[in-house]
Amino acid sequence: MDLHSILNVNFSKQRWVDQISKNFNEEDGIDVSHVPVCVFNVPKSIARFKPEAYVPQAIALGPYHHFETHLYQMERYKVAVVKAFLDPNQVHSFEHLMIEKLKKIEPMIRACYHKYLDLNGDMLAWILAIDGLFLLDLFRYYGQMERFIPKKLMRYETLYRDMLVLENQIPLVILNEIQKIINGDLELLPMMIGYCEVHSPLKLIRESNSYTGTANYLHLLDLMYHLIVNNESPKQDYLHQESSHGQGANAMHEITKKEHVITNIEDIKEFGQKLGKFKKFGKMVSVLVSIPWEKISDLLGFNIGKRSNKEDGDYLPRVTEIDIPSASSLSKYAYINFKPSNGGIKDTKFLATEAVLYLPVITLEIYSEVVLRNLVAYEIMTSNSTLELAQYVDLMSGIIDTEEDVKLLKSKGIIKGNMMNEEIVKLFNGMNKSNEHARGNETVKQLNKFYNKRLAIKAWKFMKKRMRGSRKVLIVILTLLACLLMIVYSFCEVYGCPKLFNKIT
Structure with a gap:
C-alpha cells in the first residue's frame, strides 16, 4: 500500500552512522543477542492478496506506522489517555522518569524490530513511552475508550482490530520495562488473555495452569498465536x-481448461457478429449470435466468456x-x-x-x-x-x-x-x-x-484417463457437430424446413 508519512521518507545515512558509532563506542553496551526479533515487516509476497489487512486503519502502535498522515490524528487522544493513566507527579517528571530510562535500553528496543528504525533515540523513546502506556490503559479499561476517544471519530472495533496487526505490535519486554518505571501493578498476562479470548476466531487452550508468565510471550499477537496452536484435547x-x-x-478440483478451443470458439462468435452486418446473412447470424454458447460450452466442458481481466487492468495475482x-x-x-x-x-x-x-x-x-x-x-x-x-x-x-x-x-x-x-x-x-x-x-x-x-x-477418473488421448479429437468433433446443428437450425429459422422439422407452411 502507498502509505504517506508526515516526515521525510528519505533514509538518513548520517543518523544510521551516529547510531552505530554510539553503540560501538559505549563502554557498557547492552547485550541484545538474547532478544528475539518479534515485530516483523510483512513482506509483499504475503501481503499482496490483501495488503490492507496488514496495516492499521485507525491507530498506530509503535514506530512502523507512527507518522502516517491518516493515523496521526489519534496522537492527541493517546496523550490524553496517558496523562489520565499516570499520577500528577509522574506527568510532571515524565521526561526524566520515562524517556531517559527508555533511552538507556534503546539497543534492546531496536533489537525487537525486524525493520531498521530510521529514528533517533529521543524520538523512539517518546513513541514507545506514549504508545506503551496507551496500550496498558487499553488492557486495564478494555471496552471503555469512550472516556477519551469520541465514538463518531472511529469505530472501537477498528481500534481492537488494529491491536492485532503484526506491524502494530509492542513487545512485552518493553511493556514490562514501562511497568517497572512507573511502579505499575497491572496483572498484564490475565488481561491480555481475556482480550485474546474475546477476539480469537479459534478456541484457546483452556487449562489455567498452562499459562506462564509474560516473559514466555513476545507480544499480544504472539500470545494469541500460542494459545491457539497449543490448544489440544487430551x-x-x-x-x-x-x-x-x-x-x-x-x-x-475443476476439470482442466481447454484454452485453445475456447479461443477458437470465441473467434467464430466474433466473426459471426461481423457477418451480421450484411443484410443477406443478417437474420441468420443474429440467431447464431443469440444462441447461448456459454451454456453449450459448459455442457461440453469448455469455459467461454471467462477470460482473464488482465486487459482491463483488473488482474489480480492467482492464489496458489x-x-x-x-x-x-x-x-x-x-x-x-x-x-x-x-x-x-x-x-x-x-x-x-x-x-x-x-x-x-x-x-x-x-x-x-x-x-x-x-x-x-x-x-x-x-x-x-x-x-x-x-x-x-x-x-x-x-x-x-x-x-x-x-x-x-x-x-x-x-x-x-x-x-x-x-x-x-x-x-x-x-x-x-x-x-x-x-x-x-x-x-x-x-x-x-x-x-x-x-x-x-x-x-x-477411469473415463477421464481413457479419453485423455483422444480429447482433442473429441472436442473438435463435438464443436463442429454443435456448430453444424446450429447452422442448420438458423437456416431453417430463416427459410423454413417443413420436411425436416415437420412444420406446416
Whole structure:
C-alpha cells in the first residue's frame, strides 16, 4: 500500500552512522543477542492478496506506522489517555522518569524490530513511552475508550482490530520495562488473555495452569498465536481412533481448461457478429449470435466468456492451490461427515473408519480475516514455527469453494459467527497457500485417498484417463457437430424446413 508519512521518507545515512558509532563506542553496551526479533515487516509476497489487512486503519502502535498522515490524528487522544493513566507527579517528571530510562535500553528496543528504525533515540523513546502506556490503559479499561476517544471519530472495533496487526505490535519486554518505571501493578498476562479470548476466531487452550508468565510471550499477537496452536484435547479422547495431525492446503478440483478451443470458439462468435452486418446473412447470424454458447460450452466442458481481466487492468495475482475436494463434494460423493472437535487445530483429524473429518470450531466476525491473516503471517515469519495454523487455514481454504460448503459447515456447528456466507467464501478463497510442503500433508492424503476410492469417482477418473488421448479429437468433433446443428437450425429459422422439422407452411 502507498502509505504517506508526515516526515521525510528519505533514509538518513548520517543518523544510521551516529547510531552505530554510539553503540560501538559505549563502554557498557547492552547485550541484545538474547532478544528475539518479534515485530516483523510483512513482506509483499504475503501481503499482496490483501495488503490492507496488514496495516492499521485507525491507530498506530509503535514506530512502523507512527507518522502516517491518516493515523496521526489519534496522537492527541493517546496523550490524553496517558496523562489520565499516570499520577500528577509522574506527568510532571515524565521526561526524566520515562524517556531517559527508555533511552538507556534503546539497543534492546531496536533489537525487537525486524525493520531498521530510521529514528533517533529521543524520538523512539517518546513513541514507545506514549504508545506503551496507551496500550496498558487499553488492557486495564478494555471496552471503555469512550472516556477519551469520541465514538463518531472511529469505530472501537477498528481500534481492537488494529491491536492485532503484526506491524502494530509492542513487545512485552518493553511493556514490562514501562511497568517497572512507573511502579505499575497491572496483572498484564490475565488481561491480555481475556482480550485474546474475546477476539480469537479459534478456541484457546483452556487449562489455567498452562499459562506462564509474560516473559514466555513476545507480544499480544504472539500470545494469541500460542494459545491457539497449543490448544489440544487430551490424547485419550482419540485413543481408539485413526489420527493425523496435519492440516490441508488450498484446493481446486475443476476439470482442466481447454484454452485453445475456447479461443477458437470465441473467434467464430466474433466473426459471426461481423457477418451480421450484411443484410443477406443478417437474420441468420443474429440467431447464431443469440444462441447461448456459454451454456453449450459448459455442457461440453469448455469455459467461454471467462477470460482473464488482465486487459482491463483488473488482474489480480492467482492464489496458489492444492487439489482436494470441497466440503460439499466430500459429503455428496464420498459420504464424509463433518464434526466439530473438542480442542483446537491440533485436533483436526480424518477418521477413515468412520468417514468423519473433525475440525475445530471457528467463529468469524467482522475483523476475523485480519486476525487470521496476521496470525498466519507471524507464524510464517517466525523461523522456529511448524506452520500448524497456516496448514489449518490452507485446509479450510481447500474445502470451502462456494456458499454451499459454508452452509454445510455451519449446519455441523464448525463455522459460527456473524460473517456472511459470501464473505466467508471470499476470505478462504483469497488466502494463498502458505506452505509448499503441504502437498505431503497426511490429512489431505487420507481425504483424497478415501474420496478417490468411491465407485462413482473411480468411474469418472477411469473415463477421464481413457479419453485423455483422444480429447482433442473429441472436442473438435463435438464443436463442429454443435456448430453444424446450429447452422442448420438458423437456416431453417430463416427459410423454413417443413420436411425436416415437420412444420406446416
